[in-house]
Amino acid sequence: GAGVSQSPSNKVTEKGKDVELRCDPISGHTALYWYRQRLGQGLEFLIYFQGNSAPDKSGLPSDRFSAERTGESVSTLTIQRTQQEDSAVYLCASSPTGTGHQPQHFGDGTRLSIL
């Protein structure tokens, strides 16, 4: 079956531009997570969705970052006025119900490079 799909796989953009990253979770998964992974580093939690609501936005690093989810399916992470420090791999994961007792299924990420 289809896993978590992220697009684009790579994005190169100039500093100051806005970018949108897309995540298609596994069908039927109500929980969706975004993480940031800098080169050679661990997973930095950004935001969690349960259905279309985001009960935990605590990881968003600044107000330039926002995310939404529609139809309890697709999610987009938007970064406005990008800066070089935003360069990283952005990973999306989903799980069936988000109870914390279930594994997360990760996509292969979007590699974002800010020139």
Add this chain to the structure above:
Amino acid sequence: GENVEQHPSTLSVQEGDSAVIKCTYSDSASNYFPWYKQELGKGPQLIIDIRSNVGEKKDQRIAVTLNKTAKHFSLHITETQPEDSAVYFCAASRGSYIPTFGRGTSLIVHP
């Protein structure tokens, strides 16, 4: 909140040797402990998990042990192969809380 520490950050072994990665956690209420393997250019993938009512779980060459009293859990890989080379992450979670990840261990298996 939960804090997960993972050691070592890098582990180099010869093919056929065993590898052990250890994690400690701080929240005694944590009750679910997954391990993920991340290959270069890919997202992390679950390789094994354990729940707090179990002390050990095995799947072929991979095993995980959990000591709730000491609040630590470990990943054991036996008969390592070059394809085991990757970054491994542990995590701990409870209830509806967001899982907390360790910082990762880069495992290098030399042929």
